[in-house]
Amino acid sequence: MTPPSRAVIIFCKVNGIDYTERKVDISKREHLTPAFAEINPMKQLPAIVDGNFKLFESHSILIYLACAFPGVADHWYPADHFKRSKIHSVLYWHHSNLCRAAADEAEKFLVSSLSEIESFWLKGDWPFLLGGNQPSIADLSLVCELIQLKVIGSIQESSAVD
Structure with missing residues (x-):
């Protein structure tokens, strides 16, 4: 499963959002079928269908789920526009840095990105990116990527992963 x-999926489970998981076998190129292209014209995972609404790109999906489903705790995607802006900064930084580093297997770039996480995003005494005791969708997105990088051996040691 992709990060x-x-x-x-973690977001849905943690927040009690009812969903039906449809497995798409990338090895069988199921994401390239015309049926999947109806859901996501970019033919990438993840993608969701909620009624007649179709959405792709994980960050867009997480934001949608946080806003569309009552009962999702505010810490995931706070109403406060300053906190939301910080979440957006992390999400955009994530796609510009960690995803590129993993795809290109650029170890030097990955080390630099991890250093940025440690020195900028995780500075202070708080366990989460926005300086609080509760995670946001930015924390969830980043931790899934970091765990994947650790599993495949791209990260040896980093306080950002711990």
Whole structure:
């Protein structure tokens, strides 16, 4: 399972959002079929269907789920626009840095990105990115990516992963 798909599933489970998981076998190129292209024209995972609404890109999905489903705790995607802006910064940084580092297997770039996480995003005494005791969708998205990088051996030691 891809880290972005994992983040969406974890978010749904943690927040009690009822969903039906449809497994798409990438090895069989099921994501390239015309049927899947109806859901996601980019033919990538994850993608969701909620009634007649179709959405792709994990960060867009996480934001949608946080806003569309009552009962999702505010810490995931706070109403406060300053906190939301910080979440957006992490999400955009994530796609510009960690995803590129993993795809290109650029170890030097990955080390630099991990250093940025440690020195900028995780500075202070708080366990989460926004300086609080509760995670946001930015924390969830980032941790799924970091766990994947650790599992495949791209990360040896980093306080960002711990």
